[in-house]
Amino acid sequence: MVAPSLRARVRAGMIEEIKAVARRHLATDGADLSLRAVARDLGMASSAIYRYFPSRDDLLTALILEAYDALGAAVETADAAADHDDLRGRWLAASRAARAWALAHPAEYALLYGSPVPGYAAPDDTVAPAQRPPMTLLGILRDGMAAGRLTPPDEELPEPLRGDLNELSALTGVPLPPALMVRAMAGWTQLFGLISFELFGRINRALPHRDEYFDHQIALTADLVGLP
Amino acid sequence: MVAPSLRARVRAGMIEEIKAVARRHLATDGADLSLRAVARDLGMASSAIYRYFPSRDDLLTALILEAYDALGAAVETADAAADHDDLRGRWLAASRAARAWALAHPAEYALLYGSPVPGYAAPDDTVAPAQRPPMTLLGILRDGMAAGRLTPPDEELPEPLRGDLNELSALTGVPLPPALMVRAMAGWTQLFGLISFELFGRINRALPHRDEYFDHQIALTADLVGLP
DNA sequence: TCAAAACAGAGAGCACTGCTCTTGACTTCC
Protein backbone atom coordinates (compact mmCIF):
# COMPACT_ATOMS: atom_id res chain seq x y z
CA MET A 1 0.00 0.00 0.00
CA VAL A 2 1.67 3.14 -1.21
CA ALA A 3 0.84 6.49 0.31
CA PRO A 4 -1.26 8.52 -2.13
CA SER A 5 0.82 10.99 -4.06
CA LEU A 6 0.54 14.70 -3.50
CA ARG A 7 -1.34 15.07 -6.71
CA ALA A 8 -3.79 12.35 -5.75
CA ARG A 9 -4.48 14.09 -2.48
CA VAL A 10 -4.93 17.44 -4.14
CA ARG A 11 -7.27 15.82 -6.58
CA ALA A 12 -9.35 14.23 -3.83
CA GLY A 13 -9.57 17.57 -2.09
CA MET A 14 -10.67 19.22 -5.29
CA ILE A 15 -13.45 16.69 -5.75
CA GLU A 16 -14.67 17.35 -2.24
CA GLU A 17 -14.53 21.08 -2.82
CA ILE A 18 -16.56 20.81 -5.99
CA LYS A 19 -19.16 18.71 -4.25
CA ALA A 20 -19.35 21.15 -1.35
CA VAL A 21 -19.93 24.09 -3.64
CA ALA A 22 -22.41 22.11 -5.71
CA ARG A 23 -24.30 21.19 -2.55
CA ARG A 24 -24.44 24.84 -1.60
CA HIS A 25 -25.80 25.75 -5.01
CA LEU A 26 -28.34 22.96 -4.74
CA ALA A 27 -29.55 24.41 -1.46
CA THR A 28 -29.94 27.94 -2.75
CA ASP A 29 -30.84 27.57 -6.42
CA GLY A 30 -32.68 24.28 -6.50
CA ALA A 31 -32.19 21.09 -8.43
CA ASP A 32 -31.16 22.62 -11.74
CA LEU A 33 -27.51 22.65 -10.84
CA SER A 34 -25.32 24.79 -13.06
CA LEU A 35 -21.83 23.51 -13.71
CA ARG A 36 -20.69 26.91 -14.86
CA ALA A 37 -21.92 28.57 -11.70
CA VAL A 38 -20.06 26.02 -9.60
CA ALA A 39 -16.93 26.62 -11.63
CA ARG A 40 -17.31 30.37 -11.22
CA ASP A 41 -17.53 29.99 -7.47
CA LEU A 42 -14.35 27.96 -7.52
CA GLY A 43 -12.57 30.49 -9.71
CA MET A 44 -11.94 28.01 -12.47
CA ALA A 45 -13.11 27.43 -16.01
CA SER A 46 -16.25 25.39 -16.45
CA SER A 47 -14.40 22.93 -18.61
CA ALA A 48 -12.01 22.17 -15.79
CA ILE A 49 -14.83 20.53 -13.84
CA TYR A 50 -14.84 17.79 -16.42
CA ARG A 51 -11.42 16.70 -15.20
CA TYR A 52 -13.15 15.55 -12.04
CA PHE A 53 -16.64 14.58 -13.14
CA PRO A 54 -17.32 13.19 -16.61
CA SER A 55 -20.66 14.97 -16.78
CA ARG A 56 -23.13 16.97 -14.81
CA ASP A 57 -25.15 13.85 -14.17
CA ASP A 58 -22.16 12.17 -12.56
CA LEU A 59 -21.77 15.09 -10.21
CA LEU A 60 -25.46 14.85 -9.41
CA THR A 61 -25.11 11.13 -8.79
CA ALA A 62 -22.28 11.76 -6.36
CA LEU A 63 -24.42 14.24 -4.49
CA ILE A 64 -27.37 11.85 -4.48
CA LEU A 65 -25.23 9.06 -3.09
CA GLU A 66 -23.92 11.28 -0.32
CA ALA A 67 -27.44 12.48 0.47
CA TYR A 68 -28.79 8.94 0.71
CA ASP A 69 -25.95 8.03 3.00
CA ALA A 70 -26.45 11.10 5.15
CA LEU A 71 -30.17 10.42 5.51
CA GLY A 72 -29.56 6.74 6.15
CA ALA A 73 -26.95 7.53 8.77
CA ALA A 74 -29.24 10.02 10.50
CA VAL A 75 -32.07 7.51 10.69
CA GLU A 76 -29.83 4.66 11.81
CA THR A 77 -28.14 6.81 14.44
CA ALA A 78 -31.47 7.88 15.88
CA ASP A 79 -32.62 4.28 15.96
CA ALA A 80 -29.44 3.13 17.65
CA ALA A 81 -29.55 5.93 20.19
CA ALA A 82 -32.98 4.93 21.42
CA ASP A 83 -33.55 2.22 23.99
CA HIS A 84 -33.18 -0.99 22.03
CA ASP A 85 -36.16 -2.61 23.71
CA ASP A 86 -38.44 0.38 23.27
CA LEU A 87 -39.67 -0.57 19.84
CA ARG A 88 -42.18 2.21 19.55
CA GLY A 89 -39.63 4.74 20.73
CA ARG A 90 -37.19 3.56 18.09
CA TRP A 91 -39.84 3.78 15.37
CA LEU A 92 -40.73 7.31 16.36
CA ALA A 93 -37.11 8.37 16.74
CA ALA A 94 -36.17 7.03 13.32
CA SER A 95 -39.13 8.76 11.71
CA ARG A 96 -38.39 12.04 13.42
CA ALA A 97 -34.78 11.81 12.35
CA ALA A 98 -35.81 11.37 8.73
CA ARG A 99 -38.03 14.44 8.94
CA ALA A 100 -35.39 16.49 10.70
CA TRP A 101 -32.81 15.63 8.07
CA ALA A 102 -35.25 16.49 5.29
CA LEU A 103 -36.11 19.85 6.85
CA ALA A 104 -32.42 20.63 7.26
CA HIS A 105 -31.59 19.59 3.70
CA PRO A 106 -34.69 20.30 1.63
CA ALA A 107 -32.94 20.52 -1.73
CA GLU A 108 -31.15 17.23 -1.22
CA TYR A 109 -34.36 15.59 -0.06
CA ALA A 110 -36.07 16.83 -3.21
CA LEU A 111 -33.23 15.35 -5.20
CA LEU A 112 -33.85 11.96 -3.60
CA TYR A 113 -37.62 11.83 -3.38
CA GLY A 114 -38.92 14.52 -5.70
CA SER A 115 -39.93 14.04 -9.28
CA PRO A 116 -37.18 12.34 -11.22
CA VAL A 117 -34.94 14.54 -13.34
CA PRO A 118 -36.09 14.07 -16.96
CA GLY A 119 -32.98 12.86 -18.71
CA TYR A 120 -31.43 11.41 -15.62
CA ALA A 121 -31.53 7.74 -14.65
CA ALA A 122 -30.17 6.84 -11.25
CA PRO A 123 -27.38 4.29 -11.55
CA ASP A 124 -27.56 1.01 -9.65
CA ASP A 125 -25.11 2.15 -6.98
CA THR A 126 -27.87 4.27 -5.53
CA VAL A 127 -30.16 1.34 -4.77
CA ALA A 128 -28.41 0.09 -1.64
CA PRO A 129 -28.01 3.47 0.10
CA ALA A 130 -31.58 4.33 -0.85
CA GLN A 131 -32.86 1.38 1.12
CA ARG A 132 -31.14 2.22 4.36
CA PRO A 133 -34.00 4.25 5.87
CA PRO A 134 -36.76 1.73 5.10
CA MET A 135 -34.44 -1.09 6.14
CA THR A 136 -34.03 0.58 9.50
CA LEU A 137 -37.77 0.57 9.99
CA LEU A 138 -37.95 -3.07 8.97
CA GLY A 139 -35.18 -3.85 11.44
CA ILE A 140 -37.27 -2.49 14.29
CA LEU A 141 -40.11 -4.79 13.34
CA ARG A 142 -37.73 -7.71 12.98
CA ASP A 143 -36.46 -7.11 16.51
CA GLY A 144 -40.02 -6.90 17.74
CA MET A 145 -40.90 -10.22 16.16
CA ALA A 146 -37.75 -11.84 17.49
CA ALA A 147 -38.48 -10.61 20.99
CA GLY A 148 -42.04 -11.85 20.74
CA ARG A 149 -43.37 -8.43 21.54
CA LEU A 150 -44.94 -7.76 18.21
CA THR A 151 -47.91 -9.79 17.09
CA PRO A 152 -48.49 -9.49 13.37
CA PRO A 153 -52.06 -8.89 12.21
CA ASP A 154 -53.82 -12.00 11.01
CA GLU A 155 -55.19 -10.68 7.78
CA GLU A 156 -55.79 -12.76 4.72
CA LEU A 157 -54.10 -11.27 1.70
CA PRO A 158 -54.96 -12.12 -1.88
CA GLU A 159 -52.54 -14.65 -3.24
CA PRO A 160 -50.49 -12.67 -5.77
CA LEU A 161 -49.91 -9.98 -3.19
CA ARG A 162 -48.86 -12.50 -0.55
CA GLY A 163 -46.35 -13.99 -2.96
CA ASP A 164 -44.91 -10.59 -3.79
CA LEU A 165 -44.53 -9.70 -0.15
CA ASN A 166 -42.85 -12.99 0.67
CA GLU A 167 -40.44 -12.34 -2.14
CA LEU A 168 -39.84 -8.87 -0.79
CA SER A 169 -39.12 -10.37 2.62
CA ALA A 170 -36.55 -12.67 1.10
CA LEU A 171 -35.04 -9.85 -0.91
CA THR A 172 -34.59 -7.58 2.07
CA GLY A 173 -33.41 -10.39 4.28
CA VAL A 174 -35.99 -9.44 6.91
CA PRO A 175 -38.50 -12.28 7.25
CA LEU A 176 -41.81 -10.73 8.15
CA PRO A 177 -45.32 -12.12 7.67
CA PRO A 178 -46.92 -10.59 4.56
CA ALA A 179 -49.61 -8.83 6.54
CA LEU A 180 -46.96 -7.11 8.63
CA MET A 181 -44.72 -6.44 5.65
CA VAL A 182 -47.46 -4.59 3.83
CA ARG A 183 -48.08 -2.44 6.89
CA ALA A 184 -44.41 -1.67 7.19
CA MET A 185 -44.49 -0.48 3.60
CA ALA A 186 -47.54 1.58 4.46
CA GLY A 187 -45.66 3.20 7.31
CA TRP A 188 -42.68 4.00 5.13
CA THR A 189 -44.93 5.40 2.43
CA GLN A 190 -46.76 7.51 4.96
CA LEU A 191 -43.51 8.84 6.38
CA PHE A 192 -42.36 9.83 2.91
CA GLY A 193 -45.73 11.38 2.13
CA LEU A 194 -45.78 13.41 5.33
CA ILE A 195 -42.32 14.82 4.76
CA SER A 196 -42.97 15.55 1.10
CA PHE A 197 -46.23 17.33 1.80
CA GLU A 198 -44.60 19.47 4.43
CA LEU A 199 -41.49 20.20 2.42
CA PHE A 200 -43.13 20.82 -0.93
CA GLY A 201 -45.52 23.29 0.63
CA ARG A 202 -48.59 21.22 0.03
CA ILE A 203 -49.50 21.11 3.71
CA ASN A 204 -52.37 23.29 4.67
CA ARG A 205 -51.50 26.69 6.03
CA ALA A 206 -53.98 26.04 8.78
CA LEU A 207 -51.53 23.64 10.43
CA PRO A 208 -48.87 25.80 12.07
CA HIS A 209 -48.03 23.20 14.74
CA ARG A 210 -46.21 20.94 12.39
CA ASP A 211 -44.16 19.09 14.95
CA GLU A 212 -47.25 18.01 16.83
CA TYR A 213 -49.01 17.11 13.61
CA PHE A 214 -46.10 15.01 12.42
CA ASP A 215 -45.73 13.29 15.78
CA HIS A 216 -49.37 12.36 15.84
CA GLN A 217 -49.36 11.02 12.30
CA ILE A 218 -46.25 8.99 13.02
CA ALA A 219 -47.89 7.60 16.13
CA LEU A 220 -50.70 6.41 13.88
CA THR A 221 -48.24 4.55 11.68
CA ALA A 222 -46.72 2.97 14.80
CA ASP A 223 -50.22 1.82 15.72
CA LEU A 224 -50.71 0.51 12.22
CA VAL A 225 -47.67 -1.78 12.33
CA GLY A 226 -48.75 -2.90 15.78
CA LEU A 227 -46.06 -1.36 17.95
CA PRO A 228 -47.32 -1.32 21.54
CA MET B 1 -73.09 40.19 -25.82
CA VAL B 2 -71.22 40.44 -29.08
CA ALA B 3 -70.07 37.35 -30.89
CA PRO B 4 -66.30 37.02 -30.59
CA SER B 5 -64.48 38.28 -33.63
CA LEU B 6 -62.76 35.95 -36.02
CA ARG B 7 -59.42 36.95 -34.65
CA ALA B 8 -60.51 36.27 -31.08
CA ARG B 9 -61.62 32.81 -32.03
CA VAL B 10 -58.42 32.09 -33.89
CA ARG B 11 -56.53 33.32 -30.89
CA ALA B 12 -58.42 31.04 -28.52
CA GLY B 13 -57.73 28.12 -30.81
CA MET B 14 -54.08 29.02 -30.94
CA ILE B 15 -53.87 29.06 -27.15
CA GLU B 16 -55.42 25.61 -27.02
CA GLU B 17 -53.04 24.37 -29.68
CA ILE B 18 -50.02 25.65 -27.80
CA LYS B 19 -51.20 24.00 -24.61
CA ALA B 20 -51.83 20.72 -26.41
CA VAL B 21 -48.34 20.66 -27.89
CA ALA B 22 -46.82 21.70 -24.57
CA ARG B 23 -48.68 18.91 -22.83
CA ARG B 24 -47.31 16.45 -25.36
CA HIS B 25 -43.80 17.71 -24.77
CA LEU B 26 -44.33 17.46 -21.05
CA ALA B 27 -45.29 13.82 -21.44
CA THR B 28 -42.30 12.89 -23.56
CA ASP B 29 -39.51 15.17 -22.38
CA GLY B 30 -40.34 15.77 -18.76
CA ALA B 31 -40.95 18.86 -16.72
CA ASP B 32 -38.28 21.06 -18.26
CA LEU B 33 -40.58 22.36 -20.93
CA SER B 34 -38.85 24.11 -23.82
CA LEU B 35 -40.67 27.03 -25.35
CA ARG B 36 -38.53 26.84 -28.45
CA ALA B 37 -39.33 23.19 -28.99
CA VAL B 38 -43.05 23.91 -28.67
CA ALA B 39 -42.70 26.75 -31.16
CA ARG B 40 -40.79 24.49 -33.54
CA ASP B 41 -43.56 21.91 -33.43
CA LEU B 42 -46.06 24.61 -34.25
CA GLY B 43 -43.96 25.93 -37.11
CA MET B 44 -43.65 29.38 -35.62
CA ALA B 45 -40.95 31.53 -34.12
CA SER B 46 -40.32 31.09 -30.42
CA SER B 47 -40.96 34.74 -29.85
CA ALA B 48 -44.47 34.37 -31.24
CA ILE B 49 -45.42 32.26 -28.24
CA TYR B 50 -45.10 35.36 -26.11
CA ARG B 51 -48.13 36.79 -27.89
CA TYR B 52 -50.18 34.16 -26.07
CA PHE B 53 -48.32 33.54 -22.82
CA PRO B 54 -46.32 36.29 -21.11
CA SER B 55 -43.69 33.79 -19.98
CA ARG B 56 -42.85 30.15 -19.80
CA ASP B 57 -44.06 30.06 -16.23
CA ASP B 58 -47.49 31.30 -17.27
CA LEU B 59 -47.75 28.50 -19.79
CA LEU B 60 -46.74 26.07 -17.07
CA THR B 61 -49.35 27.54 -14.74
CA ALA B 62 -52.04 27.06 -17.37
CA LEU B 63 -51.03 23.42 -17.74
CA ILE B 64 -50.97 22.95 -13.97
CA LEU B 65 -54.43 24.42 -13.61
CA GLU B 66 -55.80 22.13 -16.29
CA ALA B 67 -54.10 19.14 -14.72
CA TYR B 68 -55.53 19.89 -11.28
CA ASP B 69 -58.95 20.21 -12.79
CA ALA B 70 -58.60 16.99 -14.75
CA LEU B 71 -57.48 15.09 -11.67
CA GLY B 72 -60.18 16.67 -9.55
CA ALA B 73 -62.84 15.84 -12.12
CA ALA B 74 -61.64 12.24 -12.36
CA VAL B 75 -61.81 11.78 -8.60
CA GLU B 76 -65.18 13.49 -8.27
CA THR B 77 -66.67 11.54 -11.15
CA ALA B 78 -65.56 8.24 -9.65
CA ASP B 79 -67.00 9.24 -6.31
CA ALA B 80 -70.28 10.29 -7.86
CA ALA B 81 -70.53 7.13 -9.94
CA ALA B 82 -70.33 4.92 -6.87
CA ASP B 83 -73.32 4.04 -4.73
CA HIS B 84 -73.82 7.12 -2.60
CA ASP B 85 -74.49 5.10 0.53
CA ASP B 86 -71.53 2.78 0.05
CA LEU B 87 -69.05 4.99 1.83
CA ARG B 88 -66.17 2.57 1.66
CA GLY B 89 -66.83 1.91 -2.00
CA ARG B 90 -66.76 5.62 -2.71
CA TRP B 91 -63.48 6.02 -0.81
CA LEU B 92 -61.87 3.20 -2.75
CA ALA B 93 -63.26 4.40 -6.07
CA ALA B 94 -62.01 7.94 -5.55
CA SER B 95 -58.57 6.67 -4.58
CA ARG B 96 -58.34 4.34 -7.53
CA ALA B 97 -59.42 7.13 -9.85
CA ALA B 98 -56.61 9.33 -8.56
CA ARG B 99 -54.08 6.59 -9.16
CA ALA B 100 -55.47 5.80 -12.60
CA TRP B 101 -55.26 9.42 -13.64
CA ALA B 102 -51.71 9.68 -12.34
CA LEU B 103 -50.62 6.56 -14.19
CA ALA B 104 -52.21 7.88 -17.37
CA HIS B 105 -50.63 11.32 -16.98
CA PRO B 106 -47.34 10.79 -15.15
CA ALA B 107 -45.67 14.00 -16.30
CA GLU B 108 -48.62 16.12 -15.30
CA TYR B 109 -48.83 14.36 -11.96
CA ALA B 110 -45.14 15.07 -11.40
CA LEU B 111 -45.85 18.69 -12.22
CA LEU B 112 -48.51 18.80 -9.53
CA TYR B 113 -46.99 16.71 -6.78
CA GLY B 114 -43.31 16.40 -7.58
CA SER B 115 -40.55 18.59 -6.30
CA PRO B 116 -41.38 22.23 -6.91
CA VAL B 117 -39.75 23.86 -9.91
CA PRO B 118 -36.88 26.00 -8.55
CA GLY B 119 -37.74 29.47 -9.75
CA TYR B 120 -41.44 28.80 -10.02
CA ALA B 121 -44.01 29.81 -7.44
CA ALA B 122 -47.55 28.57 -7.98
CA PRO B 123 -50.00 31.46 -8.11
CA ASP B 124 -53.02 31.56 -5.83
CA ASP B 125 -55.45 30.46 -8.54
CA THR B 126 -54.06 26.96 -8.18
CA VAL B 127 -55.11 26.57 -4.56
CA ALA B 128 -58.77 25.87 -5.12
CA PRO B 129 -58.40 23.29 -7.91
CA ALA B 130 -55.61 21.64 -5.93
CA GLN B 131 -57.99 20.97 -3.08
CA ARG B 132 -60.61 19.18 -5.12
CA PRO B 133 -59.25 15.64 -4.61
CA PRO B 134 -58.78 15.89 -0.84
CA MET B 135 -62.09 17.70 -0.55
CA THR B 136 -63.76 14.77 -2.26
CA LEU B 137 -62.36 12.43 0.36
CA LEU B 138 -63.51 14.75 3.11
CA GLY B 139 -66.96 14.84 1.55
CA ILE B 140 -67.27 11.09 1.87
CA LEU B 141 -66.49 11.31 5.56
CA ARG B 142 -68.93 14.20 5.96
CA ASP B 143 -71.67 12.11 4.40
CA GLY B 144 -70.78 9.24 6.70
CA MET B 145 -71.02 11.44 9.77
CA ALA B 146 -74.30 12.93 8.60
CA ALA B 147 -75.77 9.48 8.00
CA GLY B 148 -74.58 8.35 11.41
CA ARG B 149 -72.73 5.46 9.87
CA LEU B 150 -69.27 6.67 10.75
CA THR B 151 -68.18 6.83 14.34
CA PRO B 152 -65.12 9.01 14.80
CA PRO B 153 -62.31 7.63 16.96
CA ASP B 154 -62.32 8.99 20.47
CA GLU B 155 -58.68 9.93 20.74
CA GLU B 156 -57.38 12.72 22.84
CA LEU B 157 -55.24 15.07 20.79
CA PRO B 158 -52.75 17.54 22.26
CA GLU B 159 -54.28 20.98 22.42
CA PRO B 160 -52.38 22.93 19.74
CA LEU B 161 -53.04 20.16 17.24
CA ARG B 162 -56.73 20.04 18.12
CA GLY B 163 -56.98 23.76 17.56
CA ASP B 164 -55.26 23.54 14.20
CA LEU B 165 -57.55 20.77 13.06
CA ASN B 166 -60.66 22.62 14.13
CA GLU B 167 -59.46 25.59 12.17
CA LEU B 168 -58.84 23.34 9.20
CA SER B 169 -62.38 22.02 9.51
CA ALA B 170 -63.73 25.53 9.44
CA LEU B 171 -61.51 26.44 6.52
CA THR B 172 -62.62 23.51 4.39
CA GLY B 173 -66.23 23.89 5.41
CA VAL B 174 -66.36 20.24 6.38
CA PRO B 175 -66.94 19.97 10.12
CA LEU B 176 -65.21 16.83 11.31
CA PRO B 177 -63.98 15.96 14.81
CA PRO B 178 -60.23 16.58 15.06
CA ALA B 179 -59.42 12.92 15.58
CA LEU B 180 -61.22 12.05 12.36
CA MET B 181 -59.80 15.04 10.52
CA VAL B 182 -56.25 14.00 11.25
CA ARG B 183 -56.97 10.51 9.98
CA ALA B 184 -58.49 11.91 6.82
CA MET B 185 -55.29 13.84 6.28
CA ALA B 186 -53.37 10.65 6.92
CA GLY B 187 -55.38 8.87 4.26
CA TRP B 188 -54.83 11.64 1.74
CA THR B 189 -51.12 11.70 2.52
CA GLN B 190 -50.92 7.95 2.15
CA LEU B 191 -52.72 8.07 -1.19
CA PHE B 192 -50.29 10.67 -2.44
CA GLY B 193 -47.32 8.68 -1.11
CA LEU B 194 -48.48 5.47 -2.73
CA ILE B 195 -48.95 7.06 -6.13
CA SER B 196 -45.68 8.95 -5.94
CA PHE B 197 -43.69 5.89 -4.93
CA GLU B 198 -45.17 3.90 -7.77
CA LEU B 199 -44.80 6.64 -10.33
CA PHE B 200 -41.35 7.81 -9.40
CA GLY B 201 -40.03 4.28 -9.57
CA ARG B 202 -39.27 4.05 -5.90
CA ILE B 203 -41.51 1.04 -5.42
CA ASN B 204 -39.68 -2.21 -5.02
CA ARG B 205 -39.22 -4.27 -8.12
CA ALA B 206 -40.36 -7.24 -6.10
CA LEU B 207 -43.94 -5.98 -6.24
CA PRO B 208 -45.19 -6.73 -9.74
CA HIS B 209 -48.84 -6.95 -8.68
CA ARG B 210 -49.24 -3.26 -8.22
CA ASP B 211 -53.00 -3.12 -8.55
CA GLU B 212 -53.47 -5.58 -5.72
CA TYR B 213 -50.85 -3.82 -3.63
CA PHE B 214 -52.50 -0.46 -4.12
CA ASP B 215 -55.94 -1.83 -3.40
CA HIS B 216 -54.78 -3.37 -0.17
CA GLN B 217 -53.02 -0.24 0.99
CA ILE B 218 -56.06 1.85 0.19
CA ALA B 219 -58.22 -0.58 2.12
CA LEU B 220 -55.96 0.07 5.09
CA THR B 221 -56.57 3.80 4.83
CA ALA B 222 -60.30 3.14 4.65
CA ASP B 223 -59.94 1.16 7.87
CA LEU B 224 -57.94 3.99 9.37
CA VAL B 225 -60.64 6.57 8.85
CA GLY B 226 -63.18 4.11 10.18
CA LEU B 227 -65.14 3.27 7.04
CA PRO B 228 -67.11 0.08 7.67
C1' DT C 1 -64.80 54.52 -46.65
C1' DC C 2 -60.42 54.99 -44.88
C1' DA C 3 -57.13 56.07 -41.61
C1' DA C 4 -55.77 54.76 -36.88
C1' DA C 5 -55.14 51.33 -33.63
C1' DA C 6 -54.45 46.74 -32.29
C1' DC C 7 -52.51 42.48 -33.21
C1' DA C 8 -49.68 38.52 -35.05
C1' DG C 9 -45.51 36.82 -36.39
C1' DA C 10 -40.54 36.86 -37.76
C1' DG C 11 -35.87 37.78 -36.89
C1' DA C 12 -31.92 39.41 -34.48
C1' DG C 13 -29.69 39.57 -30.34
C1' DC C 14 -28.50 39.04 -25.15
C1' DA C 15 -26.98 36.27 -21.49
C1' DC C 16 -27.07 31.91 -20.12
C1' DT C 17 -26.63 26.50 -20.22
C1' DG C 18 -23.87 21.58 -20.79
C1' DC C 19 -20.36 19.85 -23.27
C1' DT C 20 -16.18 18.98 -26.57
C1' DC C 21 -11.77 19.85 -28.43
C1' DT C 22 -7.38 21.91 -28.67
C1' DT C 23 -3.50 24.09 -26.70
C1' DG C 24 -0.24 25.19 -23.37
C1' DA C 25 1.75 24.71 -18.76
C1' DC C 26 2.98 21.96 -14.88
C1' DT C 27 4.15 17.75 -12.06
C1' DT C 28 5.52 13.12 -11.50
C1' DC C 29 8.12 9.17 -12.68
C1' DC C 30 11.62 6.32 -15.00
Place this chain on the structure above:
DNA sequence: GGAAGTCAAGAGCAGTGCTCTCTGTTTTGA
Protein backbone atom coordinates in the same frame (compact mmCIF):
# COMPACT_ATOMS: atom_id res chain seq x y z
C1' DG D 1 16.55 15.24 -18.05
C1' DG D 2 13.18 13.69 -21.08
C1' DA D 3 8.69 11.21 -21.45
C1' DA D 4 4.25 10.58 -19.70
C1' DG D 5 0.49 11.99 -17.26
C1' DT D 6 -2.33 15.66 -15.47
C1' DC D 7 -4.57 20.06 -15.08
C1' DA D 8 -6.64 24.23 -16.55
C1' DA D 9 -8.01 27.63 -19.90
C1' DG D 10 -10.21 29.19 -24.09
C1' DA D 11 -12.87 28.84 -28.14
C1' DG D 12 -16.75 27.07 -30.04
C1' DC D 13 -21.33 24.34 -30.74
C1' DA D 14 -26.07 23.84 -30.06
C1' DG D 15 -29.35 24.76 -27.08
C1' DT D 16 -32.29 27.77 -23.55
C1' DG D 17 -35.78 32.00 -21.97
C1' DC D 18 -36.65 36.38 -23.12
C1' DT D 19 -36.72 41.29 -25.27
C1' DC D 20 -36.86 44.41 -28.92
C1' DT D 21 -37.72 45.95 -33.46
C1' DC D 22 -39.80 45.61 -37.82
C1' DT D 23 -43.35 44.17 -41.15
C1' DG D 24 -47.60 42.84 -42.49
C1' DT D 25 -52.69 41.99 -41.42
C1' DT D 26 -57.12 42.64 -39.17
C1' DT D 27 -60.32 45.16 -36.58
C1' DT D 28 -62.39 49.39 -35.25
C1' DG D 29 -64.60 53.87 -35.28
C1' DA D 30 -65.34 58.53 -36.93
